[in-house]
Amino acid sequence: MNRIFIYVIILICLGACSDPWDDRYQTGNESDKNLVQLLENDPELTGFAELLRTSGVAAEITGNKSYTIWAPTNTALQALPSSIRNNSEALKRFVGNHIGFLENFSIDASEPMRIKMINGKTNTFNGSIFQSAEASVSLTTKDILAKNGVLHKVNGILETKDNIWEIIQQESSNATNGYILDMVNINVITNVRTNYFQTEVVDLSNEDSLYTYIMLTDAAFESFKEELKVYYKDTLPEGEILKAYTLGVAKDLVLKGAHYDAPPSMLLSVDSVEVYLDQANVVEQINASNGVIYVMDKFDFKLSDKIPNIIIEGEDFDAVSGSRDRVSIRPRSWASGGRDVLVRGHGTASFHLTYRVPNANSVKYRVYWRAVNDDYIPRDNEQRIAINEITNPTFGYQWVVRNTFEEVFVGEYEVDLYGNLNLLLTSASVTNNDWNTMVLDYIRLEPVFE
Structure with a gap:
């Protein structure tokens, strides 16, 4: 009788225990289907399934690797501009902006996670919100397990933005951007050109970090350069610029972190110089995939930080x-x-x-x-x-x-x-x-x- 009693207790315990793996997904286990099949079989996601096929991305995510898809519903996709839908390259970037590498469950994102996307961008996931640059969407359904990853449904779309370096190149006629783009080293042996702002200050093409970049108007930039020139006197021939001067001018135009909304009045540059950001001097705001650009007609900084003890x-x-x-x-x-x-x-x-x-x-x-x-x-x-x-x-x-x-x-x-x-x-x-x-x-x- 004692032995039977023990067996009964064991069976009750086994029945009461849940598999910890089951706790990772809330909606259901469709692990016999891959992610593309899940999208095609879900009446709310047929639109995104079609975009996967049209863009050619569907073939890329059917291998042995794991992915996470934040799939916009059909209703959300109604907001997709025709400029993206009808442009093959833009469409592929857009679809890739909703697909991340590896499995990313909502339960693992109690703290915001930076997720590498298959289009090269890096987005943020906090378990209930998915964010790309300054835009965010909410999850309506979470953690559907597939054979090759995880599926979440979202109530909006996240358009892909260019990064700060791409925008600098596009806006090369601006004096600030042109100055930075001209900061070039040429290897005398290989003739390879490298931009020493990118290598010695900060790589603004890096999608894994967030920055705030100050793009001065042409007049403001000329005034800023002249203010610093006296501290970098040299004997170079006319027309040649001291590298230390170019770095001294440009290095504090990049600030730590992305401040999309109501940035604080004082920020630290990547070189830890105090920079004052007066909203009254902001001419334009440009949001990028790895931060934000403020076009400004005046640049205030602490001179004792730029020319330190x-x-x-x-x-x-x-x-x-x-x-x-x-x-x-x-x-x-x-x-x-x-x-x-x-x-x-x-x-x-x-x-x-x-x-x-x-x-x-x-x-x-x-x-x-x-x-x-x-x-x-x-x-x-x-x-x-x-x-x-x-x-x-x-x-x-x-x-x-x-x-x-x-x-x-x-x-x-x-x-x-x-x-x-x-x-x-x-x-x-x-x-x-x-x-x-x-x-x-x-x-x-x-x-x-x-």
Whole structure:
């Protein structure tokens, strides 16, 4: 009797348990049919089934791979423009904008998922809403399992948009776009042309990320360029443009994320510069597949972000004038980066460490240092910074006062041309080791905007 009772309990439990796989689809299991057959057999989806066949996409999704289809109902397809329906290339892109790779169940999209579509675009799915660029449709029926994927029914259509890079190419007559398109490197061996805005700033053809792009009107762009030109002075012949200048102008025209509706007034560029987006300056909004373009007649930015402070850590020296044995990198909790550098016992007059500063702008800098004598010797010591050459007299010797942790103003220096700058931290010009010690936490160059 006990054995029979146990069997009964087991049978009841088995009957009560559901297969976790069954919980993944809500509407039904049609796994003996493929996705195209499901569409053809559903009276609400015959229109999309016909578009699949007409576009040639049906043949592409009948293999062994898995797909997810967000199929517009026949009612939703009534809104499909004839310009798409009667253009084979546009129709294929449209159909592909509703078909994603792999199986994507609504239960898996509790957080928005970025779905790669077979037309190369990337759309967003949150379980109940399917979104392409700024447009979205709602699911009316979810998670119908097929032999080669999953089918959802949706109440609208999602037209395919060009990405930002494609629009830049189409609108090449705009001064901003033309400037970016001209940022070209040519390999002297292979003669291959590459756009260094795409490789060194951001790839605006990338469909897997979202951006906001500022396209300035021609007048606004010329004004913006002129404002920055003074900080990139160079000796190039007339007509040649310094690459650093072109990058400096263009790199902050792309902002992080896509802000289709009511964007915040302050946004960060992909280079983390603060950009101010005043709706009153927006001339036009163009929505793209990987973001949004704002055509603007004025560009506001924080100049101190575009021409930033330069921080040189004391321990990051590039060269030593004598033996490195007398150079110590010290861990210090109070130091910038947790370390500073101490040089002592070298027995050399004007012993120096060289710091190579790349990409210094053509601007006047206020120079500061933080140099802390935390009782490594029982007296103050003196040191100075020389510019480019050890004999440069711009800055004289200054005392490093014991147990002074504050930043100290060293002086001002005008950089005439954009480029590299050498700073030489120099000890006292004596051989007496009691007096030629030097120390550095960091040097800071602060641009002066007059």
